[in-house]
């Protein structure tokens with residue numbers, strides 16, 4: 261392992277913070293624009309060119325609002341939850357390779373690190389639901405836990421399939437191993453399962469069980485306002501970025517691509533996947549909690565297991 | 578058993594793709610909303626807004642001769658007309674023409690009952706006000722030229 265010095269950490273953290281904020285501004289704008297156009301509306305048009313700065317204006321509004329905690333809330337948990345949800349992002353962004361050389365910090369187990377940190381998001385949601393002393397919040401929080409049980413195992417199995425193909429847990433090496441053929445073509449089934457899993461992981465419609473507006477008001481963030489709410493918001497969009505970046509590395513050949521420079525290819529692929537997730541959200545209705553669990557245990561799990569076994573056998577032969 | 582399981586997955590995926598095709602098509606087609614207040618909708622010929630007085634083309638004065646037919650016909654009694662003869666004219670002209678738009682049901686009976694077609698529907702759909710009273714006495718004469726204004730100012734000068 262390369263030695264870590266303070267300057268390196270500070271610079272990468274600053275870069276990541278910039279990246280996270282820029283990404284949130286862009287993706288929220290893209291989301292609202294797409295939603296509008298899919299419903300024959302314009303979407304935001306007023307702030308900046310075609311509303312590109314709308315998210316910034318909304319952010320300023322949220323920061324200026326008061327954070328109100330319910331009187332019976334567990335204040336420590338209530339305040340902690342959004343932090344627990346957001347902070348792991350900054351670490352999870354570290355091992356993501358934007359090109360062969362541009363990455364904040366390389367570890368041999370980058371893939372495991374990112375996936376493990378992704379779990380903390382669910383912890384944040386559970387804490388928020390538990391801490392806010394609200395039945396909708398609590399239901400949202402427990403749903404998030406039920407959801408994580410249903411998708412984490414198939415997710416890990418597909419990840420393992422890719423790991424035995426590439427022979428490494430390092431994100432950089434996985435991306436490098438796909439110089440010729442992308443894993444999306446080698447492992448189409450794993451790719452599809454992974455796409456479903458990242459929608460589940462980022463808590464987005466059609467699997468936004470934890471916030472399900474039509475059933476739970478706003479689920480785990482019912483009681484949140486102001487800055488704390490915007491931290492959950494930021495966390496959601498940042499996890500989307502991390503999940504899409506992971507998918508790009510594992511299935512879409514990372515930064516490999518003709519003509520354009522490597523980081524541009526990487527960003528393009530990530531934003532294609534983000535657009536795909538937005539597209540899902542504005543097309544599919546939310547599934548019921550039992551349907552989601554059924555899909556996780558009865559469809560994703562067996563198929564990913566079979567896919568993993570077949571891959572392992574073929575590689576061993 | 579296993580075939581129906583596979584069949585279900587394939588059919589479900591197919592229907593998801595069909596849904597995505599619908600939304601992407603919608604996304605690439607034209608938007609239906611306009612950027613109000615910078616853009617206005619072009620309304621159909623027969624759009625019924627609130628009623629308004631039709632002017633005589635040459636003078637810009639209202640066609641109305643204050644016969645009161647419309648006020649009598651109105652089922653909600655929301656029109657108030659008063660008129661008198663301007664100097665040297667054969668017909669009366671309205672001095673007051675008030676519409677209580679809070680009661681009007683846009684039925685159009687007044688428009689039909691007018692013997693000289695002096696009433697029509699406006700195309701103004703963007704009406705809003707902080708209080709209901711803003712629409713209780715809409716002065717329909719205000720947007721037209723008046724045969725009295727010159728006379729009234731003359732009288733003022735003399736007085």
Ligand code: SF4
Pocket residue numbers: 628650651652653654655656680681682683684685686687688
């Ligand atoms: S449209 Fe009907 S309700 Fe309205 S003023 Fe005319 S007659 Fe009265």
Ligand code: SF4
Pocket residue numbers: 640641642643644645646647648658690691692693694695696
């Ligand atoms: S019926 Fe026609 S002419 Fe008579 S008062 Fe009404 S608008 Fe004027």
